[in-house]
Amino acid sequence: MSNGLLMTGYEAVPTVTRRSPWKVAGAAIGVFLYALVCWTLLGRGMVSHGEEGTSKVVDMATAKSCEEIGPLSIAGVGYYWVCDLEVRPYSSGSRQEVVTARSYPDEVTPADIGKPLRVKEVGRYYARDFKSDVPWWSIAPGIGGFVGLGLFAYWRRNKRFRKPDTETPVTSSLSLSSVRPRGGVAAPAGLPATASRTVTPNDWSSAKFWRICGVLLVVAVISGIVGFTAGRGTELREATLTIAAIGLLSPGWLWFCTPARWKKATWCTTFTVSVEGIRWFRRDKATFELGWDELRELRLTTVTDGKHVLRMIDFFPLDDDFAKRHRTLKGLWEIGANLAGRSLPPVVNGYRIPEAFSDAAFAEIRAAMTMIRPDKLGEYRGIPQNTVAS
DSSP states (O other), X not given: OOOOOOOSOSOOOOEEOOOXXXXXXXXXXXXXXXXXXXXXXXXXHTSOOSOBOOOSOOEEEEEEEEEEEOSEXXXXXXXXXXXXXXXXXXXXXXXXXXXXXXXXXXXXXXXXBTSEEEEEEETTEXXXXXXXXXXXXXXXXXXXXXXXXXXXXXXXXXXXXXXXXXXXXXXXXXXXEEEEOSOSSOOOSSOOTTOEEEEOTTOOOHHHHHHHHHHHHHHHHHHHHHHHHSOTTOHHHHHHHHHXXXXXXXXXXXXXXXXXXXXXXXXXXXXXXXXXXXXEEOTTTOOEEXXXXXXXXXXXXXXXXXXXXXXXXXXXXXXXXXHHHTGGGGGGBTOOEEETTEEEOOOXXXXXXXXXXXXXXXXXXXXXXXXXXXXXXXXXXXXXXXXXXX
């Protein structure tokens, strides 16, 4: 039973594109520089410059000496003045209780040495008691980055569903060989009605996860070495050890951000194998559910040209009236694929999910089909003509 609509009216095909290492490196450097800019602007914005507060409940301080720190500190990239303060907390009353502390970067300068200063505590630092808030320009780049990232993700999610070019691309022939023929294994009995498995097409494999973690851990180790060699109590030590801590925690927060963690979200594209059948969900694009009594085969096809790998899911109806009952799926009927700019021929007498799947997602689907409906599972391997597989 089909309960969704193909909203675009255009065909989309599973696609794997070439990823230039220079583009990947450039993107990584760009993200790193953007993070430094946001960090620095936020640090600059937190430096108070404005009208002094009028409250009588305030700590008073006297600057004794100052030093210039940089090029990296808790305030980001740049050189800043940090001064040693003698602070007399308001709570001390008439007592001569004095606390030794450091000023927040650029809050106090050598020109303030010896002068009484109204200050307020900011973490382990003291800042001037000014009324001004953090200016908009210091937080705008960070907010803009999050918004831009969301728009970019939305654009990437929908770009393949735009109107295709009018020119018909040259299609390469494909040599297919059976890895696992359909049939020969009976469907297991006694499975619970809730047995199912849902994947996102771009699920991360453990290898990909640890490759990304490895890069972050290397940065963390380098930052840790710099931090431990820096002077104790210095801003450089604090900044680099903070970066090191974030990097060392990367396996935890990166695991939380992987596609598999968000596969139940309504905006996340998913494919489900269950006791009842299969379900494909792509918000506002192609959403449908099909029972096993309507399907003859669910086929996993892996195509490689030796450098790139394209993994596709095809399904084949059991009877000739399927197309009439599910007219909304016509956009998925006998569509082709694109492997790094090479157009591949369409699936014959079948429907194709318009998405390329990762190796991790394929493994999940294979495991689910083996457990739930092995009698419907088929698997093929393909090689484009004139291509030697590695």
